[in-house]
Amino acid sequence: MYRPVTVKICGLTREADVDLALELGADYCGFIVYPKSPRGISLERAMELASRVPEGRRVLVDVETGTEELEARRDAGFDFFQIHTGLDIGLASLAGWSGLVGRERLWVAPRLKPGDVFPEMVYEFADTVLLDTYHKDRVGGTGETGDWDGFAKLKQQNPATRWILAGGLNPQNALEAIAATGAGCVDVNSGVETEPGMKSPEKLRELFGALKPS
Ligand SMILES: O=C(O)c1ccccc1N[C@@H]1O[C@H](COP(=O)(O)O)[C@@H](O)[C@H]1O
Numbered sequence: 001m002y003r004p005v006t007v008k009i010c011g012l013t014r015e016a017d018v019d020l021a022l023e024l025g026a027d028y029c030g031f032i033v034y035p036k037s038p039r040g041i042s043l044e045r046a047m048e049l050a051s052r053v054p055e056g057r058r059v060l061v062d063v064e065t066g067t068e069e070l071e072a073r074r075d076a077g078f079d080f081f082q083i084h085t086g087l088d089i090g091l092a093s094l095a096g097w098s099g100l101v102g103r104e105r106l107w108v109a110p111r112l113k114p115g116d117v118f119p120e121m122v123y124e125f126a127d128t129v130l131l132d133t134y135h136k137d138r139v140g141g142t143g144e145t146g147d148w149d150g151f152a153k154l155k156q157q158n159p160a161t162r163w164i165l166a167g168g169l170n171p172q173n174a175l176e177a178i179a180a181t182g183a184g185c186v187d188v189n190s191g192v193e194t195e196p197g198m199k200s201p202e203k204l205r206e207l208f209g210a211l212k213p214s
Contacts, residue, residue, distance in 0.1 A: 005178055007211055008164070009199070010061060010189040011039035011141060017199035018052050024208035030059040030082065030187070037141060038196035039189070043073065050077050059107070063139050067096045074101055082107040082130060084139050087119055098125035107164065111139065114147040118154055123161060129154075130187060133167030143190040144168045145177070152181045171206035178211075186211075 009021040010030030018029055031046035032039045041049075050058040060078040062069075064085050073081070081101050085093070087110055098106050106126040110119055113134035122129060131154070133146035145168035155163040165183035170191025178186065190196065192203040 005183065005211055006185040007208070008059060008185065008187040009192065009204070010059070010166075010187055011037075011193070011197055012049060012199065013039060013041050013045075013197040014199070015049065015052065017204075018049050020201055020204055021199070022053065022057075024204055025212045026057075026208075027185075028057050028059050028080070029053045030061050030189075031078075032061040032141075034061065034063045034084075034139070036063075039141060041197075043076065047077050055079060061140075064093070065097070067093075067100065070097060070100050080105050080107050080128075082109055084109040084111065084132065086111050087116060089119060089122075091121060094121060094125045103127050109140070109166070112147075112150070114150055123158065126161075128162040128164060130164040130166055132187075140166075141189050141196070142167060145173065148177060148180045151183065155182060171203055171210055174207060175210050 006027040008028035008030055009026045011032050012018050012029055031049055033043050033046050034040050056079050058078045059080045059082050061082040065083050103125055104127050107128040107130050108122050108126045109130040109132055131151050132140050133142045133144045135142045151165055164185045164187050165181055166187035169177055169186055169188045192199050192207055194200045
């Protein structure tokens with residue numbers, strides 16, 4: 001049975017890719033401002049690109065953002081703030097992020113390896129959790145699929161939270177991932193690229209053809 005999912009295309013760096021993603025049906029566009037990312041762009045560039053995206057669909061992506069930085073970005077034209085973080089995440093950071101942008105605008109992406117206990121305090125501060133594939137040396141954009149069973153279990157156990165599945169999703173495996181996990185929202189990044197930050201029109205079309213057939 002066809003079940004609608006929401007789709008975020010992340011790591012956008014070019015106008016044409018933003019426009020095509022939206023035209024094909026992307027629900028969210030993600031802009032990475034983490035300087036060490038091969039898809040990292042400046043905040044100014046992210047704002048420029050986000051200005052093409054309708055309100056309610058613009059996501060700023062970073063790693064363990066400092067409170068002052070987040071405060072400066074809060075009103076910069078983004079609707080959601082996806083923050084990747086280690087499990088040693090302090091209560092003060094979580095509370096700080098949530099207090100600044102509001103729990104409904106905060107997407108927490110904890111670096112969870114299979115078998116790790118989910119840091120329950122996240123539920124108190126964010127409505128949305130994004131689970132990306134764990135990698136010992138990288139914080140995101142690995143292109144590798146993750147622990148789908150773990151995702152499905154957490155989602156089932158915590159239905160009040162909005163769960164986003166990320167990690168290694170592409171036109172070939174996205175439907176299988178959704179069927180396996182029950183994900184209602186998926187985040188796709190390197191799986192629709194020709195090289196980091198450069199989206200492939202063909203792969204984008206293939207992805208949306210599979211996920212949102214017209
Ligand atoms: O893509 C990156 O370089 C990146 C860097 C720092 C934080 C997040 C990053 N990307 C996020 O990684 C996931 C999944 O990516 P992929 O599909 O496995 O390539 C996605 O949520 C991006 O937002």
